[in-house]
Amino acid sequence: xxxxxxxxxxxxxxxxxxxxxxxxxxxxxxxxxxxxxxxxxxxxxxxxxxxxxxxxxxxxxxxxxxxxxxxxxxxxxxxxxxxxxxxxxxxxxxxxxxxxxxxxxxxxxxxxxxxxxxxxxxxxxxxxxxxxxxxxxxxxxxxxxxxxxxxxxxxxxxxxxxxxxxxxxxxxxxxxxxxxxxxxxxxxxxxxxxxxxxxxxxxxxxxxxxxxxxxxxxxxxxxxxxxxxxxxxxxxxxxxxxxxxxxxxxxxxxxxxxxxxxxxxxxxxxxxxxxxxxxxxxxxxxxxxxxxxxxxxxxxxxxxxxxxxxxxxxxxxxxxxxxxxxxxxxxxxxxxxxxxxxxxxxxxxxxxxxxxxxxxxxxxxxxxxxxxxxxxxxxxxxxxxxxxxxxxxx
Numbered sequence: 001x002x003x004x005x006x007x008x009x010x011x012x013x014x015x016x017x018x019x020x021x022x023x024x025x026x027x028x029x030x031x032x033x034x035x036x037x038x039x040x041x042x043x044x045x046x047x048x049x050x051x052x053x054x055x056x057x058x059x060x061x062x063x064x065x066x067x068x069x070x071x072x073x074x075x076x077x078x079x080x081x082x083x084x085x086x087x088x089x090x091x092x093x094x095x096x097x098x099x100x101x102x103x104x105x106x107x108x109x110x111x112x113x114x115x116x117x118x119x120x121x122x123x124x125x126x127x128x129x130x131x132x133x134x135x136x137x138x139x140x141x142x143x144x145x146x147x148x149x150x151x152x153x154x155x156x157x158x159x160x161x162x163x164x165x166x167x168x169x170x171x172x173x174x175x176x177x178x179x180x181x182x183x184x185x186x187x188x189x190x191x192x193x194x195x196x197x198x199x200x201x202x203x204x205x206x207x208x209x210x211x212x213x214x215x216x217x218x219x220x221x222x223x224x225x226x227x228x229x230x231x232x233x234x235x236x237x238x239x240x241x242x243x244x245x246x247x248x249x250x251x252x253x254x255x256x257x258x259x260x261x262x263x264x265x266x267x268x269x270x271x272x273x274x275x276x277x278x279x280x281x282x283x284x285x286x287x288x289x290x291x292x293x294x295x296x297x298x299x300x301x302x303x304x305x306x307x308x309x310x311x312x313x314x315x316x317x318x319x320x321x322x323x324x325x326x327x328x329x330x331x332x333x334x335x336x337x338x339x340x341x342x343x344x345x346x347x348x349x350x351x352x353x354x355x356x357x358x359x360x361x362x363x364x365x366x367x368x369x370x371x372x373x374x375x376x377x378x379x380x381x382x383x384x385x386x387x388x389x390x391x392x393x394x
Contacts, residue, residue, distance in 0.1 A: 089178070096170055103163050110156045117149045210243055212270055212336035214263035215366045219330045221258075227331065228261065230317075230324045235335060237317035238276065240267040260367055265336065270354060273336040278351050280318050281385045322347065326391035330369045341376060343369030348376045349385045 124146075216231050218224055235242060244264040268276075325331050325342045333340045337357065340349045352360070356379070365371040376384055 092170055096167065099163055099167055099170070103160065103167075106156055106160055106163070110153065110160070113149055113153050113156065117146065117153070120145055120149065210264045210266050211268060212240065212265040212273060213334070214265055214336065215332065215334040216261040216263070217258060217332045217367050218328050219258050220328045223324070223328050223331075224259070227324055227328065230321050231333060231335075234314075234317040234321040235263065235265060237314045238268070238273070238335065239314075240265045240273075240335070268336075270337055273338070274351050274353075276314070277318075277335075277338040280315055281349055281351065283315060284319060284322070284387065284390060285385050322349070322387060323391055326388075332366055332369050332372055334366060339366075339372070339376070341369050341372045343373045345388065346373060346386070347388045347391045348373060349387055350376050350379055350383050352379075352383070 214231075214235065216228060218227055220227075232242065242263055243266050246262045247259050321333065322340060325333060325340055326347050328342050331342045337352050337354075338349070339352055339360075340347070360366060360372070360375060363371075363375075365375055
């Protein structure tokens with residue numbers, strides 16, 4: 001019986017050893033297969049990395065060969081322009097200091113001449129009281145001296161006025177040069193950013209790119225400064241930035257002629273501006289009286305102590321611009337697609353398409369209120385608003 005048990009145990013032990021050996025062989029085969037698979041994956045990844053590395057090397061070579069030399073040339077060119085403009089600003093500043101010194105000297109001369117004139121008047125009085133002999137000759141010399149002094153005083157006053165005019169002109173030149181420097185600096189920053197990021201300039205969301213133009217003209221010199229301030233406030237309220245502005249006469253900078261102001265604006269596209277201005281003009285036109293009953297929209301009777309709600313900033317700025325425009329005898333205003341004209345007791349507003357804007361600009365009607373009124377009257381009714389009655393209503 002013991003022998004049988006031992007034999008059975010030996011058989012069992014042998015079977016277990018065979019089973020353990022088989023399991024070890026299976027695990028070894030699975031491990032080898034896994035290692036082969038990992039080696040294959042590593043080989044594929046190495047191949048992909050080699051391909052990507054070659055592409056990156058090619059792209060870097062292309063950038064070094066094409067982009068960087070052109071960027072370096074452009075930066076050097078723009079740097080030269082900036083240095084020239086900076087030298088011009090320094091020169092203008094030195095000239096302003098020189099003119100200020102001359103103005104101070106002229107003021108001293110004017111005071112001296114006035115004192116000398118008073119002294120000669122006293123001498124004339126003394127001479128006339130002492131003797132009457134030769135009074136004709138003496139009085140003639142004194143009168144000649146007084147006339148000469150008057151001429152010198154008038155010349156000094158005219159020189160002072162000319163110096164003040166020159167100073168204002170130089171200040172305007174300095175403002176234009178400063179804006180041009182800022183504009184050039186912005187363009188350089190955009191060029192460098194575009195080159196470093198690989199994105200094209202003037203893409204969507206670029207708030208610094210010029211997207212619209214503006215114009216301002218009026219024949220009333222008294223309203224020029226006020227209308228300019230109200231116009232620029234309306235531009236800012238429309239969430240536009242003034243990148244650059246120019247001022248000139250119809251035939252250049254001619255004194256005594258109405259100035260033509262042009263603005264280069266950034267911040268919104270023409271399509272967005274057209275929708276916003278159309279909504280504002282519709283809201284403004286809705287304030288007009290209807291059917292002759294004298295009633296207007298938006299003026300409900302409020303309880304005592306309750307203040308009416310204020311209109312949005314862009315609506316208030318646009319209405320202020322239109323009312324100021326109505327006070328003029330002739331003016332033209334443009335902000336992107338918006339055009340407003342005051343002529344012949346009329347106040348017309350229109351929202352133009354890009355093609356219509358180009359056509360009006362080619363015909364040069366932006367500086368002629370009468371011609372602009374005729375052209376606006378030809379537009380479809382959904383683009384034109386006659387706000388003469390609205391502006392006349394307090």
